[in-house]
Amino acid sequence: MKCVACTIVSANYLHFGWTLAESFLKLHPNDEFHLLLVDRLPEDFTSRDPRVRVLEVEKLGLPAFRSLAFKFDVMELNTGVKPSFLKYLFATGADKVIYFDPDIYIFQSVELIYEALESASIVLTPHILKPTPDPEHVYEKDLLGTGVFNLGFVAVSNSAQGREFLDWWEERCLTLGFSDLRAGLFVDQKWVNLVPCFFDKTRILRHPGCNVAYWNLHERPLSASGDGFLIDGSWPLIFFHFSGYTFDLPDQLSRKLRVPQHVDETLRRVLLFYGERLRDNGAESYQKYAYAYQHFSNGSLIPLLARRLYSVTMDQWGDQDPFYANGDFHAAARKKGILSKQDQSGHYSSNNLPSNDWRIRTIDRILFSLPPIIGGDRYTMLMKYLSFISILRNQRRLLLAGESRSPDRSA
Secondary structure, three states: OOEEEEEEEOHHHHHHHHHHHHHHHHHOOOOEEEEEEOOOOOOOOOOOOOOEEEEEHHHOOOOOHHHHHHHOOHHHHHHHOHHHHHHHHHHOOOOEEEEEOOOEEEOOOOHHHHHHOOOOOEEEOEOOOOOOOOOOOHHHHHHHHHOOEOOOEEEEEOOHHHHHHHHHHHHHHHHHOOEEHHHOEEOOOHHHHHHHHHOOOEEEOOOOOEEEOOOOHHHOOEEEEOOEEEEOOOEEOOEEEOOOOOOOOOOOOOOOOOOOOOOOHHHHHHHHHHHHHHHHOOHHHHOOOOOOOOEOOOOOEOOHHHHHHHHOOHHHOOOOOOOOOOOHHHHHHHHOOOOOOOOOHHHOOOOOOOOOOHHHHHHHHHHHOOHHHHOHHHHHHHHHHHHHHOOHHHOHHHHOOOOOOOOOOOO
């Protein structure tokens, strides 16, 4: 029985990947660990552990990879190739595969997961196990948008249903694996809400020590016990998911926090330990690497708008490499003013819009002056249209203005 664990990183996250591999192989020295690099190998790359098998994403054999690397941003591509990577590992002879996000650390043996795959084809962990106590139900509302199960972890057996699941998941990830909550999409994760409905050999792992993270610490108090840690005083901590952890702020839980999280002495001890492991595994050097698929061939930035419009106009460019700065797509995007020297689109969301910015206030004044002029009903219709057209993939006509076809309403 060949048991394999794996992760996926870009070059600037390699220190996370090495740290995860270190923690896994320390406890499972006879199992394989594979790392998929969604990037190109840096020129000065050297393996920190010869037991870790590193594969560059361009060697995964994905059809039309350059188009995939262009239409998806770095997070979308890292998550979107996950089922393809698991299929690759099955093709190399793996019987059971566990995927971990690179920002996970294994504290105890994961044998219970391999045991679950004896009878299950798919093993998933929910983000939370209990209703949230806060009156605003922040995490519950977030999970309605981003997904019930956290896909920083998934385990699959090389069974008929496991392979069927990966085929189903891969097709959706490679076509619609966008981070676009307004369109009901969230990379690879949202699709998996449907998995227990479609695949009857799905096991929902409810062990409180698995996939502990900032989103569930409110229900899983952490305490020290001997050489390890316990959850709620009785469950061993199996693996901790340091999602949003920032190496430069080693005693802070996560930059993604929506709900204030108290960092007690035990949690601080865990965070500082993890920061030390990242430092020892090259954090200061790796985090400086630039992403290989971030620029056109002439070195100019590919903004999110260009990626989104490429994704809905791919039929127009034939077999041309979209990264080619002398190609038809680049020329059309430049002509329409779609290209820019910076891309701040990832800095803002509905949760952190700068409401005091004079530009936001100006837009508000214009919009809020409309109901007395056009009436409440037409204003409501305008807001619905704006919510539709604000999904960038619904703006095909921005690039192909002469088209008579309607925007893609499948978004």
